[in-house]
Structure formats: structure tokens, C-alpha cells
Amino acid sequence: MLLYAIARQSFRRHLTYRAAAAAGLLTNFFFGIVRVAVLTALYDGRPEAAGITLPAAITFTALSQAVIGPLAAFSWFDVMRSVHSGEIAGDLLRPMGYLTYWLAHDFGRALTQFLLRGVPMLIGYVLLFPWIAPAGTHFVWPQGGAMWAATGVCAVLAWLISFGWRFLSNLSAFWSPDARGIIRFVFSLSWFASGFLFPLRYFPDWLQRLCALTPFAYTVNAITEVYLGLQQGGDVVRLLAIQAAWAAALLAAGALVLRAGVRRLVILGG
Amino acid sequence: MTHHPSAAEAPRTGPVIERPPLAPLIDVRDLAKHFTMRRRPPVRAVDGVTFRVAPGELVGYLGPNGAGKSTTLKMLTGLLVPTSGHITVAGRIPWRERRAHVATIGAVFGQRTSLWWDLPVIESFDLLRYIYRIPAERYRANLDTFRDLLDLDAFLQTPVRSLSLGQRMRADFAAAMLHDPTVLFLDEPTIGLDVVAKERVRRFVRHLNAERGTTVLLTTHDLADVERLCHRVLIIDGGRLLYDGNLAELQRRFGGRRELVIDLAEDVTDIGGDGSANRLDDPRFAVPGADVIARDGPRITYAFDRDATTAADLIARVTQRLRVVDLALKEPDIETTVRRIYEERLLDGA
Numbered sequence: 001m002l003l004y005a006i007a008r009q010s011f012r013r014h015l016t017y018r019a020a021a022a023a024g025l026l027t028n029f030f031f032g033i034v035r036v037a038v039l040t041a042l043y044d045g046r047p048e049a050a051g052i053t054l055p056a057a058i059t060f061t062a063l064s065q066a067v068i069g070p071l072a073a074f075s076w077f078d079v080m081r082s083v084h085s086g087e088i089a090g091d092l093l094r095p096m097g098y099l100t101y102w103l104a105h106d107f108g109r110a111l112t113q114f115l116l117r118g119v120p121m122l123i124g125y126v127l128l129f130p131w132i133a134p135a136g137t138h139f140v141w142p143q144g145g146a147m148w149a150a151t152g153v154c155a156v157l158a159w160l161i162s163f164g165w166r167f168l169s170n171l172s173a174f175w176s177p178d179a180r181g182i183i184r185f186v187f188s189l190s191w192f193a194s195g196f197l198f199p200l201r202y203f204p205d206w207l208q209r210l211c212a213l214t215p216f217a218y219t220v221n222a223i224t225e226v227y228l229g230l231q232q233g234g235d236v237v238r239l240l241a242i243q244a245a246w247a248a249a250l251l252a253a254g255a256l257v258l259r260a261g262v263r264r265l266v267i268l269g270g
Numbered sequence: 271m272t273h274h275p276s277a278a279e280a281p282r283t284g285p286v287i288e289r290p291p292l293a294p295l296i297d298v299r300d301l302a303k304h305f306t307m308r309r310r311p312p313v314r315a316v317d318g319v320t321f322r323v324a325p326g327e328l329v330g331y332l333g334p335n336g337a338g339k340s341t342t343l344k345m346l347t348g349l350l351v352p353t354s355g356h357i358t359v360a361g362r363i364p365w366r367e368r369r370a371h372v373a374t375i376g377a378v379f380g381q382r383t384s385l386w387w388d389l390p391v392i393e394s395f396d397l398l399r400y401i402y403r404i405p406a407e408r409y410r411a412n413l414d415t416f417r418d419l420l421d422l423d424a425f426l427q428t429p430v431r432s433l434s435l436g437q438r439m440r441a442d443f444a445a446a447m448l449h450d451p452t453v454l455f456l457d458e459p460t461i462g463l464d465v466v467a468k469e470r471v472r473r474f475v476r477h478l479n480a481e482r483g484t485t486v487l488l489t490t491h492d493l494a495d496v497e498r499l500c501h502r503v504l505i506i507d508g509g510r511l512l513y514d515g516n517l518a519e520l521q522r523r524f525g526g527r528r529e530l531v532i533d534l535a536e537d538v539t540d541i542g543g544d545g546s547a548n549r550l551d552d553p554r555f556a557v558p559g560a561d562v563i564a565r566d567g568p569r570i571t572y573a574f575d576r577d578a579t580t581a582a583d584l585i586a587r588v589t590q591r592l593r594v595v596d597l598a599l600k601e602p603d604i605e606t607t608v609r610r611i612y613e614e615r616l617l618d619g620a
Contacts, residue, residue: 005400013388089349090384094401095373263351 010108021116032065050201055137062125069113079170157243164250174261195221294322301355315341317509330500376446380458402449416444436467526602
């Protein structure tokens with residue numbers, strides 16, 4: 001009930017920043033078009049690369065641009081700011097878990113971003129597809145109800161994982177006044193290893209395996225794999241299970257590190 | 271240690287009523303917090319503080335900047351873990367049982383809001399209703415009371431970021447009290463407010479203490495807050511508790527001398543034989559039990575100790591000797607008293 005209330009408030013709060021969402025949407029949209037142009041050039045008339053057809057690759061671009069908002073893929077310093085400014089004191093003065101509070105808050109944020117940026121992004125690409133894709137090809141959708149459902153579950157788990165590592169990296173603020181640098185570094189790793197820039201399938205084997213060791217691979221890349229149907233049947237279930245394990249592990253780690261951080265918390269001021 | 275079992279008593283006006291001692295709501299013993307910094311000696315922000323606060327008391331916690339007030343308050347609210355010593359509030363160790371503890375306390379920090387910056391006030395309240403699991407009818411009743419007492423209606427729908435400081439403080443006060451906390455911790459609650467807003471906040475605190483029996487611990491630099499609200503004050507400096515007692519006693523012990531200002535019927539400015547003007551020891555104005563401390567034309571200012579002579583006696587003596595057209599009695603104010611205590615370290619070793 002409390003989580004619902006926090007998420008609902010967060011949702012409404014983020015809804016008030018519609019202009020910012022629109023600006024973000026527009027930027028992501030045009031940058032996505034540039035990415036499509038680059039991909040098309042790289043395909044150079046080939047029907048597919050690493051099992052991904054060009055229309056699927058263009059759909060991937062739409063997807064990865066659509067999750068920038070919901071997964072806060074570019075930056076997220078909220079918890080760091082709360083620690084550095086001492087606002088965390090106000091939150092600790094309330095009978096609620098700090099992690100669960102931020103989890104609910106981020107869920108509301110992600111949902112707003114999904115509706116204000118994610119959905120319009122996909123619609124934009126569908127409408128523009130005839131102009132940016134080879135003639136006679138179509139925007140790719142998940143095949144059948146089961147894959148739609150799997151994509152939905154996969155996306156929620158991806159959000160949980162994304163929250164997990166964002167929260168964890170933000171907690172470095174307890175130990176470092178320069179946490180921003182650390183968080184930026186983690187984010188830049190994620191762009192690469194999450195399959196946000198390119199589907200991980202494009203990478204050489206050894207690099208794919210390296211990326212698969214990180215939680216990042218189970219965010220954007222997992223969504224791409226399930227949505228485009230690159231994994232089927234049991235493999236999808238296995239993928240979702242690994243996602244769930246990563247989400248649980250990251251949240252548990254977040255709770256542990258948070259406890260250590262709160263213990264050493266010193267809020268400045270006489 | 272002297273403290274009064276109830277804030278409802280007025281130590282100035284009546285005898286202290288003996289009551290069975292109540293179990294302390296706040297129990298602090300030998301509390302210390304040392305901050306260690308690299309390559310520097312540790313800062314002893316709080317260094318062996320002991321006090322108790324009984325249920326229903328309204329206590330002022332005073333001290334200059336950096337005295338250790340906020341650090342104490344952070345330990346009492348569970349935000350800081352003490353380096354050593356004992357601390358319980360309502361039987362709980364704040365930092366160890368943080369969530370259970372904070373559910374029963376309220377806190378207002380004048381320097382920062384605890385409300386959500388971009389939410390309308392009423393939605394912040396609504397969120398608090400869930401966070402503290404406030405029963406619906408209790409929430410309604412409290413909200414109605416506070417809307418009335420704090421005049422919230424005009425800005426309930428306004429986002430916190432657009433409120434004036436006075437409005438924000440009122441909203442913060444309501445937010446801190448919605449869940450009926452037994453203890454309220456106030457850190458500089460009137461800082462930056464205008465006179466009217468300050469008075470409104472004080473009235474509200476008095477109401478909480480008198481009507482709801484809320485125990486209040488208040489840090490402030492505005493001694494008018496203390497004078498209007500608190501019977502008992504704690505004074506801390508350098509991390510140590512220097513005084514624990516009632517305000518009247520503090521004033522009696524450390525208050526400066528009282529002053530009597532008289533205006534004579536004529537200008538008595540004169541030049542002495544040695545060329546000095548307005549000599550303070552001019553025998554014409556000498557009165558036993560008081561000293562002339564200033565002369566300005568027809569105006570003469572005497573200072574006297576409240577123990578040595580009464581104001582009535584002094585006035586009688588002066589008017590007998592001199593043709594006085596007007597007079598005024600000036601009490602040393604608490605502001606001056608406390609400033610003297612800080613500056614002259616009057617309480618050192620006390």
C-alpha cells in the first residue's frame with residue numbers, strides 16, 4: 001500500500017515534467033535516426049548480420065532508444081544527491097526502508113518515462129519505418145501472446161536490474177565526495193555491456209561472454225533478445241531466471257551496502 | 271540536577287508542586303560523539319552530556335554555533351550513532367531501533383524541509399499518511415486541526431518549492447505532527463521567519479505541549495523562543511552541558527545588573543575643575559546601592575544588583591534627592607545574559 005502510494009506520487013510528480021520528457025523524446029528520436037543510418041550503411045545490403053535482419057536491427061534501435069527514459073540509461077544521480085545534500089536525513093527520519101522507498105519511487109519514474117518517452121518513441125518509429133527501412137520490410141513485433149508476455153516480464157526485470165546497479169553505484173556517495181565520477185564510469189560501462197549501443201550478438205564471442213558476466217547484459221540486450229524472438233522456448237525461461245537472480249542479488253547487495261553506508265553516515269553541520 | 275516534572279508548572283509564580291517522579295521520556299547519560307578526521311585530532315562535538323526529560327516537558331537546548339546541539343539532536347533522532355554513552359527515547363535506543371523510533375517522534379529542521387519539493391503540500395501529507403500508517407479518521411482530525419491552527423488552507427494545493435519560508439515551516443510543522451508523535455524535536459524552527467510567523471509557530475508549539483502533552487526539545491538561537499516557551503533550559507558549549515535548570519534561575523544567577531534610567535527636570539551637564547565633563551562619581555547623584563553608569567544631559571543611568579536593593583527602594587532614594595520628571599526600569603534581557611555566558615564562559619567548571 002505504501003509502495004503503491006510512493007510510486008503513484010512519483011508517477012504524478014514526474015508527469016509534471018512533461019516538457020523535459022518531450023525534449024528528451026525528441027533528442028532520443030533524432031539520435032536514433034542517426035543510429036539507423038549508421039546501421040543501414042554497415043549492413044551494406046546484407047540480409048542479416050549475426051542472425052539479426054536489417055528491419056530487426058532498426059527495430060532494435062527503436063527499442064534501445066525507447067528504454068533510455070524508463071531505465072534512466074544515461075544518468076541517474078538521485079540517491080547520490082540525497083546523500084551529499086543530507087536530504088537522506090529526512091528520509092531516514094521516516095519509518096520506511098530507504099531502498100524500498102527509492103525502488104517504489106523509481107518504479108513511478110520508470111512508468112512515467114515509459115508512457116511519455118517509451119511508447120511515443122515506438123509509435124514514431126512505426127510511423128517512420130517506410131522511410132528509414134528497406135522497401136517491403138516491416139517493424140518487428142514480438143511473435144504471439146507468449147512472447148509479448150515474456151517481453152513484458154523481461155522489461156520489468158531489466159528495470160529491476162537497472163535500478164539495482166544504479167542504486168548500488170549511487171551508494172558510493174556515502175564514501176566518496178566525488179561519487180559522480182564513479183557513477184559516470186559505471187554508466188559508461190553499461191552503455192557498452194548492456195547491448196544498448198549494439199546488440200551483443202554483433203560482438204566477438206569472447207567479448208559477448210565477458211559482457212554476459214555483468215548484470216548490464218540482462219537489461220537492454222535481454223529485452224532485445226526476447227522482443228525480437230532471438231531466443232525461443234526454454235532459452236527465454238532461462239534468460240528470465242538469470243535476470244531474476246541478478247535482480248535479487250543486486251537488491252540484496254544494495255541493502256547490505258546501504259546498511260554499511262548508513263552506519264558510517266555523518267551528516268555535516270554543527 | 272534540577273528539573274521540573276511538568277512544563278505546565280510556572281516556577282516563577284508558585285511553589286514547586288511535588289509530584290511522583292515520572293519515568294524520563296528522554297534519558298541521556300555520558301553521551302559523546304567524536305568525529306575523527308584524517309590527520310587531525312578528533313572533534314569532540316558532544317563530550318559527556320547527561321540529562322533527562324520527563325514526559326510533557328518543553329525544554330530549550332541552547333548553545334553557540336558548533337556547541338554540539340545539532341549533533342545531540344541527530345543522536346536523539348537516530349541519525350547518528352554515539353561514540354559512547356547511553357541514550358534512550360521512550361525506552362528505545364534511537365539508532366539501534368531506528369524505524370520503530372522514528373515512527374513515534376516528530377522532527378522539524380528550520381534549515382531544510384522534510385516535504386517533497388515538487389509535490390503539493392496536501393499530497394506530501396497524503397504520502398505521510400501511508401508512511402506512518404495513520405488511521406484515516408485520525409489523519410482527518412489532525413489535518414483539520416492543523417489547517418485551522420496553522421492557517422494552511424491558502425497553500426495546501428501549492429507545490430512545496432513555491433511556498434514562502436513561513437508557509438513552508440507551517441507545512442513542515444503539520445507534517446511532523448500528523449502521526450501524533452510523543453516527542454517533537456525542533457532544530458531552529460523559527461530561523462529566518464518574520465515576527466508574526468515566529469509567533470504563530472510558538473503558539474502552535476505551546477498548543478501541542480499544553481493540549482496534546484507532546485514533549486518538546488527545542489534548539490534555537492532566538493532566545494525569545496525560549497522565553498515564550500520553555501521553563502527549563504539546557505546550555506551546551508564545547509560539547510559539554512553547562513547548565514540545566516529553569517530560565518528564571520539562570521537569569522537570577524547570571525543576568526546582568528538591572529538599570530534605572532532617570533530624566534531630571536534640568537540639564538545637569540557640567541565641567542569639573544579638572545576639565546572632565548559629566549563625571550560619573552559626581553557626589554550630587556550618588557545613591558547608596560547603585561552606581562551611575564552613564565550621564566547624558568538631564569539623563570542619568572544607574573545600575574544595581576537585584577540582590578543588593580529593590581527597584582522600589584532605589585526609586586524612593588533617587589526621587590528624594592533629585593527632581594525627577596521621568597524614569598524607566600530596564601531588566602537585563604535573556605539575550606544579553608546568554609551572550610555573557612557564552613562570551614565570558616561564566617558556566618565553565620559549573
